Amino acid sequence: MFAARRKDSGLDLEAVEMATRSGLHQAGAAILAGLLTEEGRHAGQVACQCGQPAHYYGHRPRQLLTVLGSLRFNRAYYVCQHCRKGQSPRDRELDVEGVFCSPGVRRMMAVAGSDSSFDQGREQLELLAGIAVTAKAVERQAEAIGGDIEACQQSEVRRAKQLELPAVCGPAAPILYIEMDGTGIPVVKAETEGRTGKVDGQPAHTREVKLGCVFTQTTTDQEGRPERDQDSTTYVAAIETAEAFGLRLYTEAWRRGWSRAHQKVVIGDGAIWIWNLAEQHFPGAIQIVDLYHARQHLWELAAKLFPAGDQARKQWTARCLARLNRGQIEALVKILRGLQLADKELAKIAANEAEYFERNAERMRYPVFRVQRLFVGSGVVEAGCKTVIGARLKCSGMFWTVRGANAIIALRCCRLSRRFEDYWADRSPAA
Numbered sequence: 001m002f003a004a005r006r007k008d009s010g011l012d013l014e015a016v017e018m019a020t021r022s023g024l025h026q027a028g029a030a031i032l033a034g035l036l037t038e039e040g041r042h043a044g045q046v047a048c049q050c051g052q053p054a055h056y057y058g059h060r061p062r063q064l065l066t067v068l069g070s071l072r073f074n075r076a077y078y079v080c081q082h083c084r085k086g087q088s089p090r091d092r093e094l095d096v097e098g099v100f101c102s103p104g105v106r107r108m109m110a111v112a113g114s115d116s117s118f119d120q121g122r123e124q125l126e127l128l129a130g131i132a133v134t135a136k137a138v139e140r141q142a143e144a145i146g147g148d149i150e151a152c153q154q155s156e157v158r159r160a161k162q163l164e165l166p167a168v169c170g171p172a173a174p175i176l177y178i179e180m181d182g183t184g185i186p187v188v189k190a191e192t193e194g195r196t197g198k199v200d201g202q203p204a205h206t207r208e209v210k211l212g213c214v215f216t217q218t219t220t221d222q223e224g225r226p227e228r229d230q231d232s233t234t235y236v237a238a239i240e241t242a243e244a245f246g247l248r249l250y251t252e253a254w255r256r257g258w259s260r261a262h263q264k265v266v267i268g269d270g271a272i273w274i275w276n277l278a279e280q281h282f283p284g285a286i287q288i289v290d291l292y293h294a295r296q297h298l299w300e301l302a303a304k305l306f307p308a309g310d311q312a313r314k315q316w317t318a319r320c321l322a323r324l325n326r327g328q329i330e331a332l333v334k335i336l337r338g339l340q341l342a343d344k345e346l347a348k349i350a351a352n353e354a355e356y357f358e359r360n361a362e363r364m365r366y367p368v369f370r371v372q373r374l375f376v377g378s379g380v381v382e383a384g385c386k387t388v389i390g391a392r393l394k395c396s397g398m399f400w401t402v403r404g405a406n407a408i409i410a411l412r413c414c415r416l417s418r419r420f421e422d423y424w425a426d427r428s429p430a431a
């Protein structure tokens, strides 16, 4: 470095700082290797999994990738004469048993792999941390940690199922909201076999991720509009059946103090599975159909009823929207049912819409909800579909397996719910 500088009197700062970091990493790795090495000490024998003793076999070298780079250290190794299994208690103590890298590197890989594509994660690790790993290693590690987060969540869900969840402490929330939605992500062919897509007769290319979020509201703004408590939103999501998802979301709501909240609200679009889950797991909650979805139904129907007539369409839509805004759903249904439509297909569409509003009438009493200063839109979960799921899982050229997607989804939900540090502190040892 200094020779180069003397030669052409210039200094390439970036080259120098990177080289210096790399050199310091190497020096650090040497120090770390010294700290990790067990100097000749050993216990004679340790217990083997099979129940027999494993005897000291000698000191054996171990290669490990750390945040300071790759290093080697010696530690005592024991082999069981009964089942021939070898083990190193030191590896277990360091939480590096059966894995090629240290906890610090594993955390970096999980975070990088959950934020962007595995290859971008690899690039970031190299640039930002000077750690060289493959994209595949980032993928494996992010999925392993996501899988472990999911396993922890499933054990909570099992406890919830058996009504064994501990009572929740802390102040009760004035208003606790649950919002649910579904969003499709592209999957590999094998994951959609035998499933029909949205277009009739066409195979599906996506699978639905069900996303739920829980948040609280304490205050309203100066105009009396509801305000979401800052940093109060937590997420759960997975590609799974409505039944499994219902238990997952119930467990999360419990954790957030559902049982003690003064007011409970469930918001979603018109999807039937959402309201089935609301009835089953959140009885007694105020149910609200997202106002913007309801409006969208009217706009879309109006476009079909009046394909050309601009003025007529405007008038008709305004009449319907006024009923909707006033929560006069019966009057709205009457308008829809009163349509005299010669076109059979159109008549069927209108009848379906009438049925949609009729079915959800009690969930569309918007003036009542406004008086109570409640949210009437599912904006939080819709934003969640984009930030939690779309931003990472819907990038072009990505095709997921259900297992891989669910692991990354679990990891992202954990991080975006601000729980990753807690999870990491309490995590189970490396597999």
Ligand SMILES: [Zn+2]
Pocket (backbone or CB within 6 Å): 048, 049, 050, 051, 052, 080, 081, 082, 083, 084, 085
């Ligand atoms: Zn054994």
